[in-house]
Amino acid sequence: MKSDAELQVLDRDIILKTQAGLPLIAEPYQQIAAELDIDVELLMQRIRIMQEDGRIRRIGAVPNHYRLGYTGNGMSVWDVPDEKVHELGEMIGALDYVSHCYHRPRFLPDWPYNLFAMVHGRSREEVIEKAQKIADLLGEHCRSRDVLFSSRILKKTGIRIGG
Structure with a gap:
């Protein structure tokens, strides 16, 4: 069991690892968990907690409309x-x-x-x-x-x- 201080550091590390986007692979959370040396279950639990308390608002795709041909935006x-x-x-x-x-x-x-x-x-x-x-x-x-x-x-x- 991690202490509150350790969880705060972990949460910051998760944000640092994900803020520029998830890896474009079949199992991105498994890769992030491996890079942070934690179980994927702990990673998902911490992400859910940060969503619930508002530190993470959402996780979603950000399409590049121009590259998709939508240039008249x-x-x-x-x-x-x-x-x-x-x-x-x-x-x-x-x-x-x-x-x-x-x-x-x-x-x-x-x-x-x-x-x-x-x-x-x-x-x-x-x-x-x-x-x-x-x-x-x-x-x-x-x-x-x-x-x-x-x-x-x-x-x-x-x-x-x-x-």
Whole structure:
């Protein structure tokens, strides 16, 4: 049985080993456990605990949309009633061409938008068509909108801790 201090060190080591991504092999957790010289059961237990207490929010794949041919990606922004933003956000976030959707504060008078949804398409025209579908779904709740296209590709990474 490891002490609390040893578990804290182990948890940090697990984060350091996984923060840049899991190994692209059939059994990535077994490899990580072997590198940390622990049983895979302990590794999985520590990951579950860190997820439950919020130190790890999620584990998931991060596709490179550009390499998959989706080069017209745009952030659609929406001005919807604040009392409906969560309900409408869940509806829009469930669409297969929206990778993420979230509520953000308005900055009036210059920025009226409070709902953001990243729309993916193979061209800007396709993204605009999909944004129109979103507008149709929002109906009377859509007071204004826009689509912001990237001018360059930025490296997408989450926060990293140093080793």
